[in-house]
Amino acid sequence: MPGPLTLGEIVQRLGGRVAGAPDTLVHQVASLEGAGARHISFFTGSRYRAQLAATRAAAVVLGPEAEGETRLPRIVADNPYAYFARLSQLFNPLVVQQPGVHPSAVVAKSANLGARVSIGAGCAVGERVAIGDDSTLYPRVVVYPGCRIGARVIVHSGAVIGADGFGIAEDEGRWVKIPQIGTVRIGDDVEIGANTTIDRGAIDDTVIEEGVKLDNQIQVGHNVRIGAHTAIAGCTGIAGSADIGRHCTIGGAAVILGHLRIADHVNISAGTLISRSILKPGTYTGVYPFDEHSSWARAAAGLRRKGKKNG
Amino acid sequence: MPGPLTLGEIVQRLGGRVAGAPDTLVHQVASLEGAGARHISFFTGSRYRAQLAATRAAAVVLGPEAEGETRLPRIVADNPYAYFARLSQLFNPLVVQQPGVHPSAVVAKSANLGARVSIGAGCAVGERVAIGDDSTLYPRVVVYPGCRIGARVIVHSGAVIGADGFGIAEDEGRWVKIPQIGTVRIGDDVEIGANTTIDRGAIDDTVIEEGVKLDNQIQVGHNVRIGAHTAIAGCTGIAGSADIGRHCTIGGAAVILGHLRIADHVNISAGTLISRSILKPGTYTGVYPFDEHSSWARAAAGLRRKGKKNG
C-alpha cells in the first residue's frame, strides 16, 4: 500500500484528468456519506446528488457528464465506477491473506502449488490438485482430488470444489450411484464466493473459464461450462450440463436448468428460472410480482382458475 | 440443568398459573405425541386437539382460551409457546459447547475474545476480530479480519462472516475487483444458522442489529443492514445495500434485491422476491401457485401470450 497520493499522482497512474486542485492529497477511498477530509469518493448518478452535495470528501471521481455537479476537486473518467475500483486497489490490498500454506491446512503431497499461493487455515487440498501462481484459498476451502485451478484465483471460505455431481440412475425404485470421474477446471482470474459449490464432472470435466466471478452460495452442477468473464450473483443454482456463454450476467437466486445452452452476452434477472436454451443476447426475466398478500391471493387464484379451465 | 420440577415450582419461576395438581412432577419437555409420564407438553391450537386427547404427558402448557380442552394438570399462560420455550430452557442448555477455544481452532493473536466465549473445533478467527461475552461459535465457523460480534451470539457450523462482498466493476468486458474494506458488525443476542454467509462491507460496514435471528444458508450481501429483532428463515438471499427494518419476519427462500428499504414490522412470505422498497408495515407475497403440471402449463402459456400481445 502506498502512502497518500495527490490527484495529479493518481491520474498519472490510472489515467483520467483532474478538475480543480491537482495537489489535493487523499489517503483512502470512502463513500460520499462516510468520507472525511482525507478521503476520495465517487459519484455515479443523479440518484446520489444529495449525498454529493453534503459530502465532506476531499475529492470525487465522476464521469464527464457529471463534471459540473460539484466544485470539489475531482477526477473525470469515462467509466468512473471502474476507475474507482482501480483507485481503491491503489490504497488497499485485494487479498488480505499472506502467501504460504497455513500449518492447519491439509495439502496432499501430490498437489502442485504455484508461486506465492496462499492456503488458509483448515483448507483441504486433495491428491493431484494443481493451483496456479498467486492464487488464494481463504480458510476452510475444500478442493477434491484432481481439480485444477488457474492463476490469480480467489476462493472464499467454505467453498467446495470437486465434490461428486448428483449422478444417480433409477433402478426398480432404488438409486444407483454413478461414479463421478471427471474433475473441475477453473481458469485464471476467477473469484469464487463463500460456501459456493462446484461439482466435478460425471465423466468429462466441469469448466469455469477465465475471468468468471461467482458470488456466495452458488451451486454449479456437474459438467456445467461457464464462459469467460461471466458474473453470477449469490444463491444461483445451475443444474448439470448447462452451457453458459461468455460475458453473461446472472442475477441472484436465479435457477438454470440442466442440458441447455445460454448464448454469450445474455443477462438473466434475479430470481428467474431458465427452463430452455437462450440463443439470442438480451435480458430475460421471469419472477412473480410481489404485492400485498390479499392482492396477491386474488391474482394467484385467477391464475389457478385459468389452469383448470379446459383441463 | 435442574432436576425435576413441580408445576408449582415452575410457575414460581416463570409466572402463569396452575390448573389441576400443582405438585405434579415433570422431568423434561416433550411433544404431545412423544410425551410419557415424566413429561410436560404444550398445546397451541385446535389443530392439535386429537394429539392432546391422546397424549400421555403428565401436564401441558396452554392458553387461557384452551384451559377447558383437557383435564390434565396444566399451566395456563397468556403466550403458551413463549412460555414453553422458557420452560424448555429450564431443563435444557441453550448451547451445548463448553466455553474456551478448541485446540484445533485458529484464533489470531490480535483477536479479542470476551469472557466465557466458546470457539469450536476448526474455527478460524481473523486479525482484530472482537467477540463479546458468552458468545459461541460452533465448529468450522470462519470470521474474517476486523469483524465485530456482540455478546451472547450463537453462530452455527459452516457460517462465514466477513468474506468479500460481490463488488466488481465492468471495464471493457473484464471485471475489476473492488477491494472490500468495510467489515461486519453483529449486535448482541444474534443467532446465525449453519452455512449462512454475511459479507463484509465494500466501504462502510454490513450491520446485523441486536436480537436478529438468521436461519441456515442465508446470504447477506455487503452493506446490508438488518434491523433489531428481525427473524429470517433459511435459504433467503439479501442483495447488497438492502436496508431491512426492525421486527420484520422474512419467510424461507425469499429474495431481497439490493439498494432498497423495508420498513419496520414488515412480513414477507416464503419464496417471495422483493424488487422495490416497502414503506408500509404489512404482509407481502409473490409466489407462483403450484398445481398439477398440466394445469400449470395451461396457465403459464396464457401468461406468456399476455406478455407477447401488444409487444
Added chain:
Amino acid sequence: MPGPLTLGEIVQRLGGRVAGAPDTLVHQVASLEGAGARHISFFTGSRYRAQLAATRAAAVVLGPEAEGETRLPRIVADNPYAYFARLSQLFNPLVVQQPGVHPSAVVAKSANLGARVSIGAGCAVGERVAIGDDSTLYPRVVVYPGCRIGARVIVHSGAVIGADGFGIAEDEGRWVKIPQIGTVRIGDDVEIGANTTIDRGAIDDTVIEEGVKLDNQIQVGHNVRIGAHTAIAGCTGIAGSADIGRHCTIGGAAVILGHLRIADHVNISAGTLISRSILKPGTYTGVYPFDEHSSWARAAAGLRRKGKKNG
C-alpha cells in the same frame, strides 16, 4: 479396480446381452463425445443420435429399442442408464477417500464409529454420534452431538448435520430461543451433498430414511421426515416438520413449506414452492415462465392489475 474387461465378461457380471464381438476389450467408461478406442459409452435417446454416429468408442450400452442405431459392439440392457452406472462402478471406486480417521479430524471419545468408516480432514464429530459401517465423511463435515448415521452413507464436504433448528417464540417483540433437544437420524445408503444442512429436531428427531439422495446446498429443517429412496436436487429448502413420502423426486431450488405432507411417488418440478399438502402421486409445478424482459413486464403488470381489481 479391475483391469480391462471384455463385453462378454461384463454381461457375465451385470446381465444384459452382447450384440457384436463379445471379446471387445474396454478399459473405462466415457461420454460418446469424449470416448476413444479403449472406452465404452452409452446411448439413452434419439437426442444423442449425432454423437452416437460420430463416437470413437469401442462399444456402447443401449436399450433394446435402440439396438439397430449403431453397428458398434454393444451391450443391450433394459435400463441402459442404470446399467451404465453399475458398469462405471466396475471401473471406478464410488468413494475416493481411504477408511480411517484423518489426524486433523476431531472425533469425540463417546462417538461410535463402525467398521471401515472414513472421516476426512477437518471433520468434527460430536459426543455420542454413531456412524455405521463403510460410511464416508469427506473433509470438513460437522456432525453435532447425538446424531446417528447409518451404513454406507456418503457425506460431502461442508455438510452440517444436527445444528439447531430455527425454533424461536415471539414474546413482546423479542425472540425466545427454544432448545433443540431432538437429533438427526440418517438411514443406510443415504448420500448428502456438499454444504447441505440438516437440522436437529426441536423435541423429536429429524429423520432421513434409507436410500435418500440429497444434492448440494439443500436445507432440511427440524423435524422433517424424508421417506426412503426419495431424491432431491440442489438448493432445495424444506421447512420444519414437512413430511415427505417415499420414492419422490424433487427438482432443484424447490421450496417445501413446513407442517405439510407429501405422498409417496410425488414429483415436484425445479423451482416450485409447495404451500399445501399433496396427497396424490403425480407431477406438480409452479414456476413463472421466463421471457424477454419487456414481454415479462407486460404480463406481470397484467397480473398485478388483476390482484388490485375488486380489492
